[in-house]
Amino acid sequence: MLLPRNVGRPRAARGEITWVGIALLLGALAGGWLAWVAVPAYMLHLEVKQVVRDFANQAVKSSDDAGLVERMAQRIRELAQDEEPLDGGRVERRPAIDLRAQDVAWERLPGDQLHVAFDYERELRLPLLERRLPRRFSVDLTLDVARAEWGSPR
DSSP, rough: OOOOOSSSOOOOOOOOOOOHHHHHHHHHHHHHHHHHHHHHHHHHHHHHHHHHHHHHHHTTOOOHHHHHHHHHHHHHHHHHEEEOOOGGGOOOESSSSOOOOOEEEEEEEETTTTEEEEEEEEEEEEETTTEEEEEEEEEEEEEEOOOOOOOOOO
């Protein structure tokens, strides 16, 4: 005996909420929340790498490595500020990345290469959960600092 197709559970009416729709909505909300938490930290990490590349470009003409490292660490400290609540409702601003020159490995390698490496800690604040999640970010770049050869001068 053949049964008609509609026997059994009735088909959901158009626009009705199903468990699949709820699961997709919850997944989209969770993904948006994670992006809200993590994207700013990773964008700041990209800015840190850009600052390192900028100072490596400056190292092409300048041989004052100690001065370059000190200015680079200062520039990275100035990229972003975190606000820490204090007693009495006051807020203290401090660098989001507290990098010091002594934390940076800066060495010139043979073949006009520059190796720059350092790690830094960053706390991801989890809104709605009132928690902080520590994360370690690493910068480990080997960059070319050779002067460009544009042919013989005229």
